[in-house]
Amino acid sequence: xxxxxxxxxxxxxxxxxxxxxxxxxxxxxxFARKMGGAMILRIEDTDEVRxxxxxxxxxxxxLKWIGLDWDEGPDVGxxxxxxxxSERLGIYQExxxxxxxxxxxYECFCTPEELEERRQVMRARGIPPRYDGRCRDLTEExxxxxxxxxxxxxxxxxxxxxxxxxxxxxxxxxxxxENSLIGDPVIVKTSGFPTYHFAVVxxxxxxxxxxxxxxxxxxxxxxxxxxxxxxxxxxxxxxAHLPLILGEDRTKxxxxxxxxxxxxxxxxxxLPEAMFNFLVLLGWSPGDxxxxxxxxxxxxAFSLEACDSSPSVFDVQKAEWMNGEYMKLMDGEDxxxxxxxxxxxxxxxxxxxxxxxxxxxxxxxxxxKERARLLNTFVSWGRYFFTDDxxxxxxxxxKWLSREEVPERLELLAERLQxxxxxxxxxxxxxxxxxxxxxxxxxAKVIHPCRAAVTGTTIGPSLxxxxxxxxxNDVIGRLHRAAQLSRAGELEPGPxxxxx
RNA sequence: GGCCCCAUAGUCUAGAGGCCUAGGACUCCGCUCUUUCAAGGCGGCAGCACGGGUUCGAAUCCCGUUGGGGCCA
Numbered sequence: 001x002x003x004x005x006x007x008x009x010x011x012x013x014x015x016x017x018x019x020x021x022x023x024x025x026x027x028x029x030x031f032a033r034k035m036g037g038a039m040i041l042r043i044e045d046t047d048e049v050r051x052x053x054x055x056x057x058x059x060x061x062x063l064k065w066i067g068l069d070w071d072e073g074p075d076v077g078x079x080x081x082x083x084x085x086s087e088r089l090g091i092y093q094e095x096x097x098x099x100x101x102x103x104x105x106y107e108c109f110c111t112p113e114e115l116e117e118r119r120q121v122m123r124a125r126g127i128p129p130r131y132d133g134r135c136r137d138l139t140e141e142x143x144x145x146x147x148x149x150x151x152x153x154x155x156x157x158x159x160x161x162x163x164x165x166x167x168x169x170x171x172x173x174x175x176x177x178e179n180s181l182i183g184d185p186v187i188v189k190t191s192g193f194p195t196y197h198f199a200v201v202x203x204x205x206x207x208x209x210x211x212x213x214x215x216x217x218x219x220x221x222x223x224x225x226x227x228x229x230x231x232x233x234x235x236x237x238x239x240a241h242l243p244l245i246l247g248e249d250r251t252k253x254x255x256x257x258x259x260x261x262x263x264x265x266x267x268x269x270x271l272p273e274a275m276f277n278f279l280v281l282l283g284w285s286p287g288d289x290x291x292x293x294x295x296x297x298x299x300x301a302f303s304l305e306a307c308d309s310s311p312s313v314f315d316v317q318k319a320e321w322m323n324g325e326y327m328k329l330m331d332g333e334d335x336x337x338x339x340x341x342x343x344x345x346x347x348x349x350x351x352x353x354x355x356x357x358x359x360x361x362x363x364x365x366x367x368x369k370e371r372a373r374l375l376n377t378f379v380s381w382g383r384y385f386f387t388d389d390x391x392x393x394x395x396x397x398x399k400w401l402s403r404e405e406v407p408e409r410l411e412l413l414a415e416r417l418q419x420x421x422x423x424x425x426x427x428x429x430x431x432x433x434x435x436x437x438x439x440x441x442x443x444a445k446v447i448h449p450c451r452a453a454v455t456g457t458t459i460g461p462s463l464x465x466x467x468x469x470x471x472x473n474d475v476i477g478r479l480h481r482a483a484q485l486s487r488a489g490e491l492e493p494g495p496x497x498x499x500x
Numbered sequence: 501g502g503c504c505c506c507a508u509a510g511u512c513u514a515g516a517g518g519c520c521u522a523g524g525a526c527u528c529c530g531c532u533c534u535u536u537c538a539a540g541g542c543g544g545c546a547g548c549a550c551g552g553g554u555u556c557g558a559a560u561c562c563c564g565u566u567g568g569g570g571c572c573a
Contacts, residue, residue, distance in 0.1 A: 119573065128502040129573050181503060220504060220571040250568060285513055289524045311569065315511045318526040371539045447535040459537045
């Protein structure tokens with residue numbers, strides 16, 4: 001009765017969620033929300049070996065991080081539950097009986113060793129290896145004997161031997177498969193667990209899924225699913241197979257590509273909004289030249305038909321750029337809120353900062369966000385805001401801190417700054433420039449050494465604004481410290497290869 | 501190996517026969533602003549994989565080749 005869109009994201013709980021899974025989830029979610037439909041989360045744990053219960057949390061967290069929600073699932077329930085396949089074992093039996101009755105499923109007693117052996121033979125003879133149908137037509141008598149020998153059986157689905165199966169896919173178009181080319185797949189393992197093919201078909205039917213949106217690696221499997229559906233009298237859902245996300249080497253993104261887990265990107269300081277935006281642009285485009293788009297804009301423009309069928313490479317550099325764009329767009333207060341946990345984790349901010357201290361952080365963030373790409377940037381480039389314990393970079397040492405004339409300048413500047421009653425960027429600037437003038441130097445000749453001393457680096461935001469955010473005495477202390485170290489010859493540049 | 505899919509610069513993409521002298525973005529490289537650049541502004545390098553058709557006309561359609569990928573095992 002309902003022609004409402006229902007989609008599902010159906011991950012296997014293997015302990016981590018990678019960017020490709022998230023991409024699939026994202027497209028499902030977008031489509032569901034765009035169409036005013038329902039998003040279902042289903043856990044496909046029929047692979048007893050690889051599935052772990054702890055993995056559920058990883059899935060929830062990954063989805064929540066990027067801002068996806070679901071209407072039905074193991075945690076929120078729903079009227080088509082349970083939503084974990086291992087809890088649905090009884091449900092599959094009914095469908096299995098149906099297939100057996102129709103003569104489309106049968107017991108197979110072949111052992112893995114036998115199967116492997118026969119595969120070898122087929123290969124050697126140049127025949128594509130597939131199940132040869134040996135147990136297809138066993139008599140009751142034969143089965144009894146095999147059982148008496150103590151052999152275990154699995155159940156196979158009898159596929160069609162002739163004709164073709166056509167997958168009509170919203171993204172991939174019509175793809176035709178020759179039925180004679182596939183062997184009978186196992187649908188129930190000796191353990192009694194259904195296999196992926198069987199469980200998917202049954203569950204999608206029972207959960208009234210209207211659109212199966214998944215990665216294209218499942219496209220070849222779809223021919224089996226269609227045959228299974230036909231045998232069960234099930235109307236197939238619409239299919240949309242998303243192109244794969246590849247690593248730099250153009251192979252399917254996997255653990256060997258380094259950072260692929262969603263949590264890796266979270267830890268690197270990616271904003272979920274940016275990752276969402278970036279990911280949606282892999283395999284889809286609004287058709288115009290927009291790239292940085294709000295979620296509302298994306299949803300407005302989104303359609304499955306506009307998805308591309310060719311795979312795409314995950315380019316971290318562009319992802320970082322986009323993250324930077326989002327940081328610029330976000331107001332300082334929001335961004336400070338995102339950043340705080342990270343800073344606390346690094347021990348750079350106290351656990352319960354006062355309102356004043358938070359406000360100060362907003363100031364720091366506002367000053368830095370224009371040039372930062374990741375949240376982590378604040379920890380690395382912005383360390384000097386939070387602690388006196390920062391390094392003097394080689395470039396800073398070489399260009400300024402190791403110079404003979406510098407210590408005196410720093411000390412003179414410290415004296416001037418000490419006299420300031422108002423610690424504001426205007427007064428600081430006046431003091432710095434005033435000193436330069438008196439010494440007959442260009443302002444830069446004071447500014448640069450000062451930056452090097454106070455921040456340890458040669459680059460960063462406006463020096464005067466930055467100093468304003470630091471404590472006056474602290475700055476003075478830093479100037480004296482650098483002057484002393486410099487005189488002591490401790491700020492000589494390190495070994496060359498350091499610089500990049 | 502068999503089957504299937506894909507093919508616009510290093511990367512993400514626009515392009516659905518004439519609007520293409522192929523547009524945008526990232527990266528990279530210059531220049532510029534400035535107290536610095538890792539930010540801003542301006543500019544530049546770089547692409548329709550190849551070969552055949554079809555057509556008055558092809559990045560766009562067809563075939564083949566090559567390359568890449570996925571699935572099966």
